[in-house]
Amino acid sequence: MTLGTTLRKSDFLQWVDTLFQGAGLSAALASTVADLYWRATSRDVGHHDISYLPQRLEWLTSGKINSHWDPKLVQQTPSVEIWDVGGALGEASCHFALERSLTLASKTGLGYTAVRHSNHFLAAWPYVEIGAERGFFTLVWSNTDAGMALPGGTTRVLGNNPLGFGFPREEGWIGSDFCLAYSSLGNLNDRRQKNQSIPSHWGHTAQGLPAQTPEELWNGGIDPIGGVKGMSLAILGEMLTGLLAGGDTLDEVKPPAGWNTHNQMVLSWDLSQLGGLSAAQARAQKFYERLHGLGLQRVPGDRSQEAQKKAQKEGVYLSPQFVQQLHEWAKKLNVSLTVGV
Amino acid sequence: MTLGTTLRKSDFLQWVDTLFQGAGLSAALASTVADLYWRATSRDVGHHDISYLPQRLEWLTSGKINSHWDPKLVQQTPSVEIWDVGGALGEASCHFALERSLTLASKTGLGYTAVRHSNHFLAAWPYVEIGAERGFFTLVWSNTDAGMALPGGTTRVLGNNPLGFGFPREEGWIGSDFCLAYSSLGNLNDRRQKNQSIPSHWGHTAQGLPAQTPEELWNGGIDPIGGVKGMSLAILGEMLTGLLAGGDTLDEVKPPAGWNTHNQMVLSWDLSQLGGLSAAQARAQKFYERLHGLGLQRVPGDRSQEAQKKAQKEGVYLSPQFVQQLHEWAKKLNVSLTVGV
Numbered sequence: 018m019t020l021g022t023t024l025r026k027s028d029f030l031q032w033v034d035t036l037f038q039g040a041g042l043s044a045a046l047a048s049t050v051a052d053l054y055w056r057a058t059s060r061d062v063g064h065h066d067i068s069y070l071p072q073r074l075e076w077l078t079s080g081k082i083n084s085h086w087d088p089k090l091v092q093q094t095p096s097v098e099i100w101d102v103g104g105a106l107g108e109a110s111c112h113f114a115l116e117r118s119l120t121l122a123s124k125t126g127l128g129y130t131a132v133r134h135s136n137h138f139l140a141a142w143p144y145v146e147i148g149a150e151r152g153f154f155t156l157v158w159s160n161t162d163a164g165m166a167l168p169g170g171t172t173r174v175l176g177n178n179p180l181g182f183g184f185p186r187e188e189g190w191i192g193s194d195f196c197l198a199y200s201s202l203g204n205l206n207d208r209r210q211k212n213q214s215i216p217s218h219w220g221h222t223a224q225g226l227p228a229q230t231p232e233e234l235w236n237g238g239i240d241p242i243g244g245v246k247g248m249s250l251a252i253l254g255e256m257l258t259g260l261l262a263g264g265d266t267l268d269e270v271k272p273p274a275g276w277n278t279h280n281q282m283v284l285s286w287d288l289s290q291l292g293g294l295s296a297a298q299a300r301a302q303k304f305y306e307r308l309h310g311l312g313l314q315r316v317p318g319d320r321s322q323e324a325q326k327k328a329q330k331e332g333v334y335l336s337p338q339f340v341q342q343l344h345e346w347a348k349k350l351n352v353s354l355t356v357g358v
Numbered sequence: 359m360t361l362g363t364t365l366r367k368s369d370f371l372q373w374v375d376t377l378f379q380g381a382g383l384s385a386a387l388a389s390t391v392a393d394l395y396w397r398a399t400s401r402d403v404g405h406h407d408i409s410y411l412p413q414r415l416e417w418l419t420s421g422k423i424n425s426h427w428d429p430k431l432v433q434q435t436p437s438v439e440i441w442d443v444g445g446a447l448g449e450a451s452c453h454f455a456l457e458r459s460l461t462l463a464s465k466t467g468l469g470y471t472a473v474r475h476s477n478h479f480l481a482a483w484p485y486v487e488i489g490a491e492r493g494f495f496t497l498v499w500s501n502t503d504a505g506m507a508l509p510g511g512t513t514r515v516l517g518n519n520p521l522g523f524g525f526p527r528e529e530g531w532i533g534s535d536f537c538l539a540y541s542s543l544g545n546l547n548d549r550r551q552k553n554q555s556i557p558s559h560w561g562h563t564a565q566g567l568p569a570q571t572p573e574e575l576w577n578g579g580i581d582p583i584g585g586v587k588g589m590s591l592a593i594l595g596e597m598l599t600g601l602l603a604g605g606d607t608l609d610e611v612k613p614p615a616g617w618n619t620h621n622q623m624v625l626s627w628d629l630s631q632l633g634g635l636s637a638a639q640a641r642a643q644k645f646y647e648r649l650h651g652l653g654l655q656r657v658p659g660d661r662s663q664e665a666q667k668k669a670q671k672e673g674v675y676l677s678p679q680f681v682q683q684l685h686e687w688a689k690k691l692n693v694s695l696t697v698g699v
Binding site: 099125127156167184197216218247249256260266292296310317 | 432437468469497516593594597625627631632652
C-alpha cells in the first residue's frame with residue numbers, strides 16, 4: 018500500500034513537471050506549470066490545486082485538449098494583445114497572457130492580454146502572485162462553463178467567472194481570487210464531502226426552494242453574489258475575456274469542462290512607471306495596516322501567504338490515495354516519481 | 359404653491375446648467391455636467407440622480423468643494439494618466455477622466471485615467487454610456503466614504519465602492535452600475551421611506567442581529583455582496599482608484615460626504631482597433647440575444663435604456679417639493695429657471 022507523503026517543494030515541482038512532460042508538454046512549459054501548481058497548492062485551500070492534475074493529464078493524453086503550444090497573435094496595439102492558443106493547457110495559456118501583459122505594461126505603463134481557445138486555468142492566484150513579485154498591480158479574469166444560476170434560478174446556466182488581483186506591498190502582497198457565485202463548484206464539492214452546512218441565501222434546490230444542504234445546492238442552482246450584482250460582474254467577466262477577445266462566451270463554454278473554449282485576460286500596471294515601485298509598495302503597506310486597523314483580522318491574501326510560508330519550510334501533504342493515483346499516472350506515462358534526489 | 363413639473367430634456371438641461379453656473383461652474387463644465395444629470399435621471403431609478411443637485415449646490419457655494427477647475431497631471435505613461443483635480447466637482451472630474459481615458463485608448467488601444475482629490479461622482483452609468491456611444495468598452499470605478507460593514511459587521515467602515523461598465527452593441531449597449539454592498543445607501547434610504555422589506559442576509563442591526571427592516575439595517579451594518587468576496591472587490595476598487603493614484607483610501611474618505619477625497623478611474627478599450635467596431639458590436643448583439651436565450655428577461659442596462667427612451671419623448675417628472683427647492687436655489691443664486699423657451 019502506498020503511504021501518504023509530505024512533499025518538499027523541489028520534489029513537488031519535479032513530480033508535476035515530470036507528469037506534465039510525460040503527458041506531452043515541452044520541458045519549458047511543464048516547468049512553468051509546475052511552479053503554478055506549487056503556488057496554488059501550497060496555500061492549502063483544499064481545491065483548485067494539485068487535485069486537478071490527474072484530470073489535466075487525462076485531458077492531454079486523450080487529446081481533449083492540445084499538448085502542443087503554438088499561439089497565434091490575433092490583434093495587437095501598443096497596450097493590447099489578443100492571442101488564439103488553439104486549445105492548449107489553460108495554465109500554460111494564462112501564464113503566457115501574464116507574461117505578454119507584463120511586457121506590454123513595461124512599454125506603455127499598462128498591458129492587457131487575452132487568450133482565446135484556452136482551457137480551465139486552475140485559479141487566478143498563481144498569476145497575480147507572480148505579477149506582484151515582479152512589481153506589477155495585476156488583475157486576472159477567466160470565463161468558465163456554467164457554474165451558477167441566474168439570480169433565483171434552479172439550474173446552472175452562467176459561468177461563475179473567477180477573478181483575482183494582487184498589489185505588492187513591502188512585505189508580501191495584498192490580493193485574492195474568487196468566483197462570482199456564492200460558492201465555486203470546487204468549494205461546494207468540498208462542503209458536500211464534509212457534509213457542512215451552507216447559508217440558505219446561497220441558492221435554490223432543483224425545485225426552487227432555498228437549498229439547505231450542499232447536496233441540495235449541488236443539484237440546484239447557486240446564486241451569483243448579491244443576485245443581479247454578481248450576475249452583472251460575471252457578464253463583465255465575459256466582456257473582459259471572451260467578448261473582447263472574439264472567443265467563446267456564455268453557453269458556448271459547455272459543461273462538463275468547456276474544453277478549448279475558455280478565455281482568460283491579464284491586465285497589469287507597471288508600478289515602477291507610476292511614481293516608483295517602492296513608493297507604491299509603501300502606500301500598499303500602509304493601506305494593509307489600515308485595513309487591519311478597521312477591524313479586519315485577515316486582509317485578503319494573509320491566510321494563503323501564511324500557508325505558503327509554512328509549506329515552503331515543511332512541504333505539502335498528499336493523501337495515500339492521491340499519491341497512488343499519481344504513481345498510476347506515472348506508470349501509464351512511463352515516467353518515474355522520486356523523492357529527495 | 360409650486361406644482362410638480364414634467365421637464366422636457368432641453369428644459370432639464372437648461373435648469374441644471376443654469377444652477378451649476380450660478381454656483382460657480384464655468385459654462386462649459388456646467389453644460390457637460392447637466393448632460394450627466396440627464397443621463398442619470400432619465401433612467402428613472404429614483405436615486406443617484408437630480409435629487410443630489412441641491413446638495414452639490416450647497417457644497418459648491420459653501421466652499422466644501424472647489425468650483426474652479428484646474429487639474430494637475432501627476433503621472434503619465436503612453437496608456438496611463440493620473441490627475442489631481444484639487445477638490446473639484448466629482449461629476450466634472452470623472453467626466454474629465456473619461457475623456458482622457460478615451461484619448462489614451464485612441465492612441466494605444468487601452469487607456470487608464472485616475473483622478474484624485476475628487477468628490478462623489480453621482481453614478482457610473484452616465485460615463486460608461488458616453489463611452490459606449492463613442493465605440494469604447496468602458497469600465498468606471500469610484501471609491502467612496504464608508505457605506506458598508508466588514509462581513510458580518512454592525513457599523514459602516516468600508517466604502518461600497520461602486521463600478522459600472524458598458525459594451526456597445528448594434529442597438530444600444532449592455533452595461534450596468536452598482537455598488538458592492540447588498541444595498542447602496544441611496545437605495546436603502548429609498549426603501550426606508552417606502553417602508554419596504556429587505557432580505558435578512560443583507561446585514562446586521564447595531565446589536566449584531568440580522569436586520570429585518572431597512573431602518574434596522576440603516577442603523578447597523580450593510581454586508582458586502584457575498585461577504586468576503588464583495589469586501590475583496592471593494593478593496594480591488596480602492597486599489598484601482600486611490601491606491602494606484604496616490605490618493606485617499608478607506609477611512610481617509612470620511613463620512614458624511616468624503617469631501618475632496620474621492621478617487622475615480624476610467625479604463626477603456628478602443629474597439630475600432632481590436633478587429634473593428636462593427637464586428638465587436640455584432641458580437642455584443644449576439645451575446646445580448648444569447649443572454650435573453652438563457653432565460654434572462656432583462657439584460658443589464660435594458661430597463662434603464664427603456665426608461666431613457668421614454669424620458670426622451672415625455673420628459674422627467676419632478677415633485678412639487680423638489681421643484682420648489684430648485685426655485686429657492688435659483689433665487690439664492692440669482693438665476694432663473696424657465697420652461698419651454
